[in-house]
Amino acid sequence: MHDLSLKSxxxxxxxxxxxxxxAATREEQRVADAADVLDQFLRIPEKTIPPSLLARAxxxxxxxxxxxxxxxxGARRGKGIxxxxxxxxxxxxxxxxxxxxxxxxxxAGVESADVILVFKTRKGVSDIENGKLTLGGGAxxxxxxxxxxxxxxxxxxxxAEVLSYSRSRGLFAGVSLEGSGVTMDRxxxxxxxxxxxxxxxxxxxxxxNIAPDIANTFVQILxxxxxxxxxxxxxxxxxxxxxxxxxxxxxxxxxxxxxxxEE
Numbered sequence: 001m002h003d004l005s006l007k008s009x010x011x012x013x014x015x016x017x018x019x020x021x022x023a024a025t026r027e028e029q030r031v032a033d034a035a036d037v038l039d040q041f042l043r044i045p046e047k048t049i050p051p052s053l054l055a056r057a058x059x060x061x062x063x064x065x066x067x068x069x070x071x072x073x074g075a076r077r078g079k080g081i082x083x084x085x086x087x088x089x090x091x092x093x094x095x096x097x098x099x100x101x102x103x104x105x106x107x108a109g110v111e112s113a114d115v116i117l118v119f120k121t122r123k124g125v126s127d128i129e130n131g132k133l134t135l136g137g138g139a140x141x142x143x144x145x146x147x148x149x150x151x152x153x154x155x156x157x158x159x160a161e162v163l164s165y166s167r168s169r170g171l172f173a174g175v176s177l178e179g180s181g182v183t184m185d186r187x188x189x190x191x192x193x194x195x196x197x198x199x200x201x202x203x204x205x206x207x208x209n210i211a212p213d214i215a216n217t218f219v220q221i222l223x224x225x226x227x228x229x230x231x232x233x234x235x236x237x238x239x240x241x242x243x244x245x246x247x248x249x250x251x252x253x254x255x256x257x258x259x260x261x262e263e
Contacts, residue, residue, distance in 0.1 A: 027192035034062040035218040059084040059119035076101040092204040096188035101180035113168035136178035
């Protein structure tokens with residue numbers, strides 16, 4: 001009898017512990033995975049995305065676990081999220097996106113990788129909102145530099161509208177995603193926000209209060225990395241040093257990039 005009561009208690013305890021895990025939806029888990037990937041990318045100063053680049057980015061997309069699929073031609077596919085910078089320099093609620101990449105040009109032998117895309121202007125994001133962005137087609141893309149002091153030495157890379165980063169097997173590096181497609185996952189947006197009229201435009205413009213708490217965790221990680229540097233909602237053309245930068249950062253804080261075509 002005693003053994004039966006103990007087994008019943010253990011079973012009940014296991015059920016209680018499992019409830020929070022089961023309560024997380026697929027979309028909440030996607031946001032949590034993206035937050036974890038972003039946090040790990042930003043923890044290693046020598047291999048991280050340059051803070052000056054993030055401070056001037058218009059948007060950031062994080063796609064965890066882009067996996068290989070297919071036996072003949074081969075392709076890679078992953079699901080993640082994207083946030084955009086608001087006029088007050090805060091980050092928006094996340095919208096859900098899907099990345100589909102061909103195997104050509106990908107890191108040899110890698111079965112899966114975490115990918116981060118840094119958008120320098122709103123043009124590429126507008127293409128995603130309107131249907132699909134083809135990297136290298138609708139927006140130029142290049143492997144992004146890594147490390148705090150990388151910006152000054154890689155001016156050519158900054159001609160691209162989108163800079164890409166990947167992590168596989170513990171290695172952090174830029175990766176070429178030429179020809180990859182980024183689309184909006186509208187069904188995931190509806191499930192996450194609980195409204196059928198949740199367009200990307202409305203998600204980006206809405207108050208953070210409409211999103212589950214896990215969305216705030218992702219935004220806080222990104223905000224903590226960029227808070228100390230001056231920011232603008234999208235990069236501007238030119239190469240001037242931002243006046244509010246510290247002496248340590250002046251060599252790397254630059255306003256590179258292209259203005260939006262419609263401006």
